[in-house]
Amino acid sequence: MTSPIRTERDGNVLVIVSDNPPVNALGQAVRAGLADAIAKGLADPDIEAMVIRCDGQTFFAGADITEFGKPPQGPSLPQVLDRIEASDKPVVAAIHGTALGGGCELALACHYRLAVPKAKLGLPEVKLGLIPGAGGTQRLPRLVGAKAALPLVVLGNPISARDALDIGLLDLLTGDSSLEAEAIAFARSKAGQPVPRTSQGTANQDGVRDPAIFDEFRVTQGRAMRGLDAPNAAIAAVRAAAELPFAEGVKKERELFVGLMTGTQSKAMRHYFFAERAAQKIADLPADTPLLPIRAVGVIGAGTMGGGIAMNFLSAGIPVILLEMQQEALDRGTAVMRRNYEASAKRGRMTMAQVDAAMDLLTPTLDYADLADCDLVIEAVYENMDVKKQVFARLDEVTKPGAILASNTSYLSIDEIATATQRPGHVLGLHFFSPANVMKLLEVVRGAQTRGDVLATAMKLARTIGKVAAVSGVCAGFIGNRMLSKRQEQANKLIMEGASYWDVDDVLLEFGFPMGPFQMGDLAGLDIGWHRDPAKVTTVREALCAAGRFGQKAGKGFYDYDSARQRTPSDEVRAIIADFAAKAGHTQREVGKDEIRERLLYPMVNEGAKILDEKIAQRASDIDVVWINGYGWPIYTGGPMFWASTIGLETIVAGLDRHGLPVSDYLRKCAAEGRTFD
Incomplete structure (x- = not known):
């Protein structure tokens, strides 16, 4: 097989290039190729410096996710990074796109780091319930200081190249089109000089001088860290970088990493990582299904939900026609949208120029006829079947052939709504969650006659507007609210019984x-x-x-x-x-927390099993995606269906039986066979 790593010579500089699309993941072939290329550069007396760069859209964006859960194959990433850092010839990382996870750790192992202004760098391993495992928690504090390293390692959010330059993570910003040339020139200028090794850096001494920064960080970030194991391990690892020699710090990092990797939280969060990607795939829909163009969107209803829905498209640069029945309601709705945007600007999330640009894409109207050229119209009106059918009948008259008609209903039948039109194949549900401009989940409800290209377009559009989408079939409440109703039913009964x-x-x-x-x-x-x-x-x-x-x-x-x-x-x-x-004749009694928890959560799992059995959801992990993104189910448990499999489906069945609650045939069968839902 051709190696994804090649080398090119530019005088006395060896340029090591990764071409491993789509994101230059650090798989085994890449790691081996890097190790060989470094060895080649060291062995050639005419080479005095090296540059590592990547083809394509990005620098190394992290580990190869296809290797997750498989036996490791050498060389390991820590071994490769140690070889890079040990080089007595300067090695320069030339960064564009993103340098995340192992990619950022690789950059840290290089002696110098250059990047284009639009690049981002980060260590997002905590998002998978882990910490960096290739020396990142030890090299970063030694380069930028423990205080600057803590947010990157503990919270996992990437930073811009300019911020990376400010904290000392980068040595230089280059031009967008001159990265390679400037990196080669920079490397050449360092030839023959002693190389700075990050593992020998001393910026971590701020953690020695002020050890209180670790506890203070834990307190200030307590809400973001609540319930999670990895952030606390990350703090311990960064603290080790301040208190231990590099080799001992790396050993501590490895111990913490392995403990997390074998724990239930990381397994759950890695499950979710793959679940979110799997949710985009529709089993009976070819990957090459043609997409319909969405150049303009209509939204009916300027209330809280309609305004929030409109903001998603405006923020993505898609023009919106916002329809209301009364001028006062229309004016009030558009004013709220502007205030929401301006609040985001005050928090630094966007500029006032971006606020104006988004609002300039909005056309408020009182006339259905103005929706004539929209490619997609979403109604967000009162949750009443008769009202919604009247709206769809009117839309069928005024919108152009081929336009997609969507309902934001949270409970009602999309199939019945579609009967009000002559185009049932172009009707589907787009169930946004409130506040719609903030919440990530979008339940895409597939009607019995919804066309494949309409469904595929909706799923692609969800990504365009920054949503996490999951497909649901038609039933009362779809996936999320159908399960929520079972939880609420038990909550109401519990307080009647004495809880x-x-x-x-x-x-x-x-x-x-x-x-x-x-x-x-x-x-x-x-x-x-x-x-x-x-x-x-x-x-x-x-x-x-x-x-x-x-x-x-x-x-x-x-x-x-x-x-x-x-x-x-x-x-x-x-x-x-x-x-x-x-x-009601209820005798009040003491109700323990174990019973409360079981009666709230177990019926949800049972309803999820029925949803799977009825093919309302394609897969159990789709249900997990819905509940994590739409209802606040803690991600570190993996979602309701993964959590149920973790504690054992037989435990769920026994608990339901103990409390006299229904057990679906499908759940009982899975438990009896020792199966998990997936």
Whole structure:
């Protein structure tokens, strides 16, 4: 086989080039080729310096994911990097695109680092429940200092080349088109000089002088690190770089790395890494399915959801026609969109010029006829079948042939909605999650007659607007809300039986969710969908609304809220719940947290099994993608279906049986056969 690594000579400089598309991943052939090329440069007396660069769109963007879970093949990346650093001839990394993970570690092992201004560098291993394992946690602090290294290693977010230059990670920024030439000239200028080895750097002494920086960082980043093992291991590794000699620090890094690699969190997060990619693949849809052009998008409804949906497309540079029925609602909606953009600008996430550019792509209208040339129209109107069918019938009249018509419905049948049109093949669901301009998940609902090119276009468009998409078939609530309804059903029953509603919430917080069901109700607003008749009280929620307890916006809902929106259980709510329980004949009892957790989560898994059995979801990992991105399921458990397989499907079945809850035939069969869902 032809090696992905080749060498080129430029006088006394050997240029080592990787050509391993698409991202120059550091697979075995690349590692071996690099080791051979370095050896070649060292053995040639006419070579006085070396440059490592990459063809294609990027520098080495990380490990080869196809090697995950397989027996390692030498040379290992640490061995290759040690050989690079040990060279007594200067080695220069010429970086474009991204230098991530092992790619960043490789750059650190080189003696000098140059990059184009648009390059990004980072160590994102914590996103997979790991830490860098090829010396990155030890070389980086020695080069830039422990304080500058902590965010890169612990949080895993890449930084720009300019920021990398500021902290000392880079030696020089080059022109966009002159990277190789400048790297060769730079390498030549260093020929014959002693080489600086990162492992011998002393910037890590800031961690010796001020050891409190590690604990302070842990405190300030506590929310981002909550429940995760890898960030704490990353802090320990960076601290080791300040307290131990390089060789001992590398040994400590390896111990921490192996512990994480064999732990359940990294397995779960690596599962999710592949799950997100698998979700893009539709089993019965050829990869070469032609895509429909999306040059302009219509959005019906300028409320919170419609405005948020529109912002996704505007931010991606796609013009939007925003339709409302009343001028006041239209003006209010567009004003909210601008304020949201301006808030992002104040936080430094975009410039005011970008705010203006996005808003300039927006055309507000009160006339359906203005949607005539849209390639895609998404309705975000009231969740009522009759209303939605009226909207789709009107769209069928005014939009051009071939336009895709999408509903943002969260529960209703796409197939029934499609009957209001003469083009059911061009109808599908695009279920955004609120706030739609922030939440990553997009459930793409495939109707019985949705055409393949329409579905493929929607999936590609999801990536264009920065969403993580998963395909769902048609059923009430699709994947996410169908499973959520089972959790809410049990939450409501538990508080009738004697469980404290704050215990129900706290159990999910302890599991890793950002909030529990009653907190979520308060945040969303308990009056959403309320009939507005204080005299008609049939549920706890209606009783709370009748008492003016609408949630956080009213300062009281299930909880009482202070000025900082900190929650406190309410005596009034306890009395309301106790009254409802008594009238329903429920005997109050103590309900332990184990029972609460099992009754909230196990029925969700059971419903997920039914969703798989009914072919509503293509694969179990798609369900995990939905719940991690749309509902806050903790990523370090891998999602509901992976988590269930981790604790054992037989455990789920036994728990459901113990609590007298339904068990689907498919779940019971999988458990009996000792299978996992995938």
